[in-house]
Every structure is written in structure tokens, then in C-alpha cells.
Amino acid sequence: MSLRPFALCLTGVVLATSALADELxxxxxxxxxxxxQPSCSLCHTLADAGATGAIxxxxxxxxxxxxxxxxxVTGGVGIMPPFADSLSEAxxxxxxxxxxxxTGAGD
Structure with a gap:
């Protein structure tokens, strides 16, 4: 019995999961x-977003x-307002x- 179809199936699952992750x-x-609103980039620095906020x-x-x-984001922190009423859960x-x-959290 060949494992090749199983391996191809798993590869498809990995690719589909990667595509969903990239979309997210x-x-x-x-x-x-x-x-x-206001934009996160107004207050926060995040290189990937080109954001240089200093608040x-x-x-x-x-x-x-x-x-x-x-x-x-949901509840706010310090001077950061909560966004639970203006952003969807998604x-x-x-x-x-x-x-x-x-940011590579968890790397």
C-alpha cells in the first residue's frame, strides 16, 4: 500500500491552512x-505595517x-480605548x- 495519496492529502491540508492563515x-x-478608528498605526510602532507611532x-x-x-483590543489598556464596540470579533x-x-510572538 502506497502512502503517497495520504501524503498528498496532508500537503493539501497544510497548503489550505497556510492560505487561510495568510488571509487572516x-x-x-x-x-x-x-x-x-483611530488606526493602530497612529499610536504603535510595527515594522511590518510601516507604523512608527510613539504613544x-x-x-x-x-x-x-x-x-x-x-x-x-477588546477591553483597552491604559490610555488605549476599547475597540469591542467598533470592531467585529472577526x-x-x-x-x-x-x-x-x-512580531514573531512565540518564535
Missing amino acids: FDQGKAVFTREA GPNLDQLRPNEERVRLA QIRAVAHYVATA
């Missing part, structure tokens, strides 16, 4: 740079994981994924 990354970048933490240095970003999930991935 792109959606999150759009939230970070344009959709959130909030430098996310490249902080390297927050997805859960930390999700909680901060947008919050996407921006959390984007920030964590772009």
Missing part, C-alpha cells in the same frame, strides 16, 4: 492600518501573543493574529 494575516493588517508600546519590541492583543481575531505573527 492580510485581514489583520487592514484592521491595523485602516479599519480601526503606545512598540509592538516589535513587546512581541505580544494573540491572546494578549485580543484582550487589549476583525479583532484578525488583528490579534496579524500583530502576533508580524
Whole structure:
């Protein structure tokens, strides 16, 4: 019995998962740079987004994981306002994924 069809099937799953992850990354970048009001890039530094804000933490240095970003965006932190009423759960999930991935959190 050949394992080749099984290997091809698994490769397809990996590629599909990667494509979905890339889509979520792109959606999150759009939230970070344009959709959130005020824009995350206004306050935060994040190299991948070309953001050089100096009000909030430098996310490249902080390297927050997805859960930390999700909680901060949902409920606010310090002077950062909560975005739970202005962003959908899907947008919050996407921006959390984007920030964590772009900063290499968990690497």
C-alpha cells in the first residue's frame, strides 16, 4: 500500500491552512492600518505595517501573543480605548493574529 495519496492529502491540508492563515494575516493588517478608528498605526510602532507611532508600546519590541492583543483590543489598556464596540470579533481575531505573527510572538 502506497502512502503517497495520504501524503498528498496532508500537503493539501497544510497548503489550505497556510492560505487561510495568510488571509487572516492580510485581514489583520487592514484592521491595523485602516479599519480601526483611530488606526493602530497612529499610536504603535510595527515594522511590518510601516507604523512608527510613539504613544503606545512598540509592538516589535513587546512581541505580544494573540491572546494578549485580543484582550487589549477588546477591553483597552491604559490610555488605549476599547475597540469591542467598533470592531467585529472577526476583525479583532484578525488583528490579534496579524500583530502576533508580524512580531514573531512565540518564535
